[in-house]
Amino acid sequence: MNFLDTLLWPFTQVVSWILRAFHAIFTFVGMDPDSGWTWTLSIICLVLLIRTALIPVFVKQIKAQRAMQVLQPDLKKLQAKYKGKKDQLSQQAMIAEQRELFKKHKTNPLASCLPILVQMPFFFALFRTLNNASRASDQGESVGALSVNLVRSFDGSTIFGAGLSETFLGTVNSGAPKVSVIITAIVMIIAMSASQFTTQRQIMTKNMTKEALEGPFMQQQKMMMYILPLVFGIGGINFPIGVLIYWTATNVWTLGQQFYVIRNNPTPGSQAARELNERRAAKGLPPLGQKKTDEVVEVEVIEPKGQREQPQRKNRKKK
Secondary structure, eight states, X not given: XXXXXXXXXXXXXXHHHHHHHHHHHHHHTTOOTTOHHXXXXXXXXXXXXXXXXXXXXXXXXXXXXXXXXXXXXXXXXXXXXXXXOOSXXXXXXXXXXXXXXXXXXXXXXXXXXXXXXXXXXXXXXXXXXXXXXXXXXXXXXXXXXXXXXXXXXXXXXXXXXXXXXXXXXXXXXXXXXXXXXXXXXXHHHHHHHHHHHHHHHHHHHHSOOHHHHTSTTHHHHHHHHHHHHHHHHXXXXXSBHHHHHHHHHHXXXXXXXXXXXXXXXXXXXXXXXXXXXHHHHHTTOOOTTXXXXXXXXXXXXXXXXXXXXXXXXXXXXXX
């Protein structure tokens, strides 16, 4: 066992155990244990379980993103303050002031990457598990919590004629390329990259304020929008089909989860917030964050009519 396998061992055990549990459930309800669709559903359920557990992390990400947008005006002022000052002391002072600004707003640029950072160990553990399936199947070895029989079952399973443990690069270099593997891998890579790009673009076009769009970190957001899908797209040629299913499913989850949050609880001042206020106005509701005021009911005040004066009894003079 090399260093990476040792480092990922706990995550490999968790991932393989979850796969085994879901595979057993689908087999129990009558699905073919050796079918690629049984294993595909097990991988998708693995995604659902992990992403559900990461909802608190996603909430922290949303808060961090909003805090970053709030401090954009201050960052622009700081940038203008040190504009043209390239000496070491000025650069150190600017970094120190930026650090204090992040501390004040309880955020940092990396906080928005929390979900993907937390997911990476599980992703690599699944990659190692599925990538080792063929070798382990040939040598009669288990992988994590997957027994030898389960490893062989997975290694022999297919969807659309493509094996879940096969890769685009592997079949191209095999000398006898499988068209089914090439087509399935290309479709999954495109779906994986497109869903990741759409997720990032959704944030930039819908859930960022004008100040944030003009802020110093906007260029970083644009780079992430184009570079991350490109990196995963290129790396996808060496991902097993099962891993491509996992990453595409998690991207679709992120896209749907983010769409729900942006639509129902957008960043104040963003395009999504304006659209939400328009929908609320059409329903007769006040703008987001504003309480509905009590209606003023005009009451006609009727002044009481003068009462008839009662005759007063005059005291008679006693005789």
